Amino acid sequence: MPSAPEGIEAWLEALPIPAAVVELTDGRIAEATSNALFRNVTGRGRGSLFDPARLGDRALAFLASSDPISQFGWLDDQGVDRRHYRVRFARLADGRAAGVPCALVSLVDRTVEAETAIHRRGDMMRDPLTGLLNRAGFAEAVSLLQREDRAGELAVLVVDLSRFSRINVCMGADVGDALIVTVGRRLRGALRVYDQLGRIGGDEFAILLHLIDGPGDALHVARRIEEILAEPVGLSDFEIRVDCAIGVAISTESDGEDEDIVRHAQFALRRAKESGRIEIYRNRAFTEARRRFSIETELRRAIENDKLSLAFQPIVSLGEDRLVGFEALARWRTEAGEEIAPGDFIPVAEESGLIIPLGRWALDAAGRMLARWEAETGQVLPLSLSVNLSAIQLIRDDVPRQLEDVLHRHGLGGHRFTLELTESAIINDPDRAARVMGALKDLDARLAMDDFGTGYSNLAMLQSLPVDILKIDRSFVTTMLADRDKVAIVRAVLSLAHALGMETTAEGVETIELSQTLAALGCTYGQGFHYAPPLDAATALAFWSRWQP
Structure with missing residues (x-):
């Protein structure tokens, strides 16, 4: 180590x-000695750069340590213009007197390079068409304000233009771009000077508001x-x-990560598209939406890995008091052991x-189970299984082939x-049906028509369709x-079913009492907790065996 x-x-x-060379004397930085290049770069007189508010504290910490070298980037924004430096402290053995901690301080001016990088990053945070903040820039603005104590209550509004894609298709991309610029x-013009505006999607704008008078400010702006x-x-x-x-x-409803408030505003936007009015995010609604998404993710995995099961509710011939079949009902227990009700996952x-895929699984699982029962009993069982088909299956899937x-x-x-x-x-689609x-x-x-009487009950259509059974809703x-x-x-x-041969x-x-009354009225089958x-x-299978004569 040189002296x-x-x-x-x-x-x-x-x-x-x-x-420059600095010494530690009586616990403080003594007057620094610098060369002309140092003074020209910093633009200050001797020692001014080592005030505590500038490099003084860093120099004190280095001299009090045992580190031979310390390097770091430093922004000096105390002058007329800000300067970026690469600073290097290198320890010298002694100062002017023996035993005095001493360090050589050298600077490299990186202002041009740093400012260029800042401008380049600024360009990356801007939408090239409108000059507004893009998605990344808007997220950063939200993050910065969320971390400021003075930020107070904030709101994010997300605005989506209706039918914009149609305008683009019918009138061309140039007209669409001009419309986006005009809307921006x-x-x-509708915002205050300190509010921030961004374009975060093709036809989606986001606004960051400081709320002075509470959530009412956000509704007023909307x-x-x-x-x-x-x-x-x-x-x-x-x-x-x-x-x-x-x-x-509103920020008070978004207590998690910084970007949550934007995500919550987009969730409220989806509801606004459905309702046709301004929607404010409510935590309970988002929690329910998040649970539904979690159910979707786990259900997809359960279907792919055959992790669901069927439950079988008996169907009894009322006139003969004979078990004729079962209705196969999907049941699901998650990997964590939670029972998810059909009313939640269907x-x-x-x-x-x-x-x-759930309907395909249920149909195959029912067939597989019926074949398994017959293999176990060694006989062809006089049973049928009822399986539910959804409207979506009927329209989108090839059910007969399945x-x-x-x-x-x-x-x-x-x-x-x-x-x-x-x-x-x-x-929904009577011809395809x-x-x-x-x-x-x-x-x-x-074929059975389920929950008859709770929907439209189009009798003319019912007469023209090959329906075998009408199911009377439990209500x-x-x-x-x-x-x-x-x-x-x-x-x-x-009476209607009898007239139509169903x-x-x-x-x-x-x-x-219900079973006997329905039998007396001429109902063919019954199912229920009785x-x-x-x-x-x-x-x-054991239940079926007990019903055999």
């Missing part, structure tokens, strides 16, 4: 880089935006009316499109299956003995 040389001024002047200018965008835009000899949807999130499956594959795979006849459809599944139902009948399957059955009107409804459905199944049979709740496969 500070005698004639230190001359030694420093001979160095080809900006440099209008939005900027309504003003609606009014401003309602004014037609004149482009390419056309007057284009811009409708929008707006979602709002709607998620329908919304996400998973209802198609059934044909199941029958071939498990060596079963089509008469062993009853496929249950809802009225809505048929009404008729074709699919005809193809299923060709495979000898039976009419369970309390019919105490409600004369419901008895009349059930009697009317039974059989009937009553759901929700929970007492022997007979048994949905059973697992082994229990269902």
Whole structure:
């Protein structure tokens, strides 16, 4: 380790880089000695750079340590213009007196390089079309403000332009770009000086607001935006009316990561598109949406790995008091052991499109189980299984082919299956429904209309379709003995079915009195807790055995 040389001024002047020597005397930095290059680069007099607010504290820390060298980047923004330096401290053995801690300080001016990088990064944070913050730039602005104590309560508004893709297709990308620029200018004009605006998607803008008078500020701005965008835009000899949807999130509802507030505003935006009005994010709604997403993710994995099961609810012939089959119902226990109710995962499956692979799985699992029961008992069981079909399956999937594959795979006849459809599944696309139902009948399957009476109940359509069984919804059955009107409804459905040559199944049979009354009224089948709740496969087979004479 070299010592500070005698004639230190001359030694420093001979160095080809900006440099200075500092000493630690009585716990403070003594007057620094620097060369002309150092003074020219810093633009200050001797020692001024080593004030505590500048490099003084860093120099003190280095001299008090045992480190031989320390290097770091440093921004000096105390002068007229800010300068970026690469600073290097190198320890010298002694100062002017023996035993005095001493260091050589050298500087490399990196201002041009650093400022260029800053400008380049700034360009990366801007949308090239509008000059507004892009998604990354807006997220950074939110993050910075969230971390400032003075930021207070914030709000993010996300504005989506309705039918923008149609404008792009019909009028061209140039007109679409001009519209985006015009909307950006209008939005900027609707905001206060300290609010921030970004374009975070093709036709999606985001606004960061400081709330002075609480959430009411955000609603006020959102309504003003609606009014401003309602004014037609004149482009390419056309007057284009811009409708929008707006979602709002408040920082007090977003206590997690910095970007949560933007995500919450986009969640509110999705609800705004459905409702047609400004929507404010509410934590409970987002929690439910997050749970639905979690269910979708786990359900997809469960279907792929065959981790669901079927429960089997008995169907009994009321006139003969004989077990004729089971309705196969999907059940799901997650890997964590949580039972997810069908009322929770079936709607998620329908919304996400998973209802198609779920329906295929249920049909195959039912066929597999029926074949397994017959292998265990060594006989052909006089049983049929009812499997539910969703409207989405009927429209999007090739159900007849799926059934044909199941029958071939498990060596079963089509008469062993009853496929249950809802009225809505048929009404959504009656022509396709008729074709699919005809193809299923060709495979000898039976068809049941589920929950009859709760939907449209189009009798003319019902007459034209190859329906074998009408299922009377439990809402009419369970309390019919105490409600004369419901008895009349059930009697009317039974009469209609008889006139059309159809059989009937009553759901929700929970007492022997209901079973006897329905049998007296001419109902063909019944199912409900009076007979048994949905059973697992082994229990269902044992239940069938007990019903045999």
